[in-house]
Amino acid sequence: MRLASVPFFLVSQLQLQAEQLAAYGMEVQLVSGEGPELGRLHLGPRLRYTTIEFARPIHPWKDLKTLWQLARLFIRERPEIVHSTTPKPGLLAAIAGFVTRVPVRLHTFTGQPWLHRRGLVRWLARTADRFIGFLNTCCYADSHSQRQFLIDEGIISEQKIHVLGHGSLAGVDTVRFDRNRWSEPERQDIRRQYSISPETKIILFLGRIARDKGIRELLMAFEQLIVDGKDCHLLLVGPSDEECGGESFLPSGTPHAAKRIQSVGYTDCPERFLAIADILCLPSYREGFGTVVIEAAAMGVPVVGTRINGLKDAVVNGETGMLVESHDARALYEAIATLLSSPAQLARLGHAARERARRLFDAKYVNRLLAEEYLKLLMYSRR
Template sequence: MKKICIIVSTPMTVKAFLIKHIKELSKSYEITVVSNSNLQLKDEFNINCFSKSIEIDRKINLLNDIKSVFYLYKFLKKEKFDLVLSVSPKAGLITSIASFLSSTKNRLHFFTGQVWATKKGLFKLLLKSMDKLITKLNTNILVDSHSQRNFLIKEKVISSLKSKVLLSGSISGVDIDKFMFDENIKNNLKNKYQIKNDEIVFMFIGRLNIDKGILDLAKAFEFIFSKYSNIKLFLIGPDEENIVEEIDNLISNKNVIRLDYVNNPEEILNIADVLVLPSYREGFGTIVIEAASMGIPTIASDIYGLSDAVVDKITGFLHNKKDINDMIKKYELAVNNIEQMKEFGINAKKRTYKEFKDEYLSIALKKYIDELLG
């Protein structure tokens, strides 16, 4: 049986995106998962695979990074894997160097977005150079959206011949049995948060930071709240940049509901009428298809990644990036045409069931790896 090593920085990446992939691949290959924690996937998820702990910092730390390359190189050299697959930027960099030095024949990296896309100056150049190095040292590249792949080709980070997108995109699709609308849960949540039947619920789920467009969202809703009294806005996610105080200065009122973190987005989404995602950068936007699976439309930035997840005027609306006036226009369209938004939600669900079921993505990944390994 041929051997595959999957390498990530944190166990969260595995649990959020890779469980179904590992289950599918383990049917034909011996799988080892490397992260900075000794994952117990066999016990927790009933997956037949091995686990190895090697410290990989998410942030740049030269001394620790050199150690990570060394320990990973020794491990790969010893185990002689037929293929290594890395996911996430830092794991990709460490893995590309270690797997190249260990002469692993098939080296595959999965791009899921670029931090440098919104940066400037030397820092952008450094981060972009790292992605170019990842591409150079790997034999094959996967990208989780077609528009992102086009962007990376245009930026001369990857080549068209060396790169591929699985099906319609996303890293692992969506579990439609998990993300399924439940009327009882919705009613319970409406009672809990005192949502009236005539109120429209907008929802943001993600990290609260500048790149997610969270301040633009607050400024847009400052206007929306001044004009409409039947609107609720849920802001769900960790405050990564101490930005909540600034948000509160703009839209601190009873119609804004803040939750620091939810373990089960599939539950809280039941109360949403519209998902909003005004990001400046996204690899794909998995939360969009998770919401879509439950019949929820999305209003999002017209950027690479999100333009794959949202079909404008069919499964939701796209607005210009950083354009608060355009955001307000699209949010008002939703408020004044809620029946149309419900139609968008139905369309989004149909598209998700047709193109983004997690099993489709896992089968496509296995087929791709089967071809690489002959």
């Protein structure tokens, strides 16, 4: 049983993994709250779905109701494995699974929301992560740097947290994310749809439009690029997270560059935009790994990102992309400007990124590692 807070996470991150586990003969049940992405969730005879709402902020009564629903679900379905991702499902599934004696209880950490919080909220979130580590059979981090961070912070012991392979949550579908699937006429047609000329360089952001994704720094850097006369266009692709700033500061932050910025909302076809991108920019403050980075890499698109846990694993600085300090708009501008001024370096980084993604992060390989881990843990639990 796989749990996440919203179906967007299931569709964008775990769909292929669930399908592959079902193909191995496992009965897979997905659990999340309601959301518009449910219609894009592909189910089958061995792949089912159950709706349970997870309140995003701390909400005692709603959280108790969800905990009760999870316990009833676990008692009714009697899963051998419960595997959660994202903080709220992680804590509630750990408690419900422990109480109902689910044999194998797992959680994958994909970043720490408390990293830049202070006071009581930070303490509560850290305590929740400690409970997740304590109550579960085993935990995973989707990057080696994040694993070490959690150990150093005293969240979990090194014996209880692991990384599968070289990291990532579910790898990348290298068949789907292949630039060669898109012909030159198709790519030019996409450019025309967004009124972008063939010569203009495209800087792409893929993800939640939110403050903690570094959107403000990206806009400041892009504004300077336009002031300097760079012929480039910024595409922001992803849902607006209004709780974390959303698009509220887009119009006022870029007086010179506003006409060269387009926010196109959520897409279930990110490869369509990666097919026309020259650079992916991800100036996040925190990431677990950054799945979008290896999706871009698989399509030969180099990344300019921040030197934070997770992205340090996904991007090899100077080899598959460039890393700068987080919150530093000037450094971000300089890195992007350097690549825009050097087509040869851009091509070299893109080629190296593609080869590395296919060698280390192919989804079939990563998902096979997870299936083997499930079988190993089940064998131990039955002794």
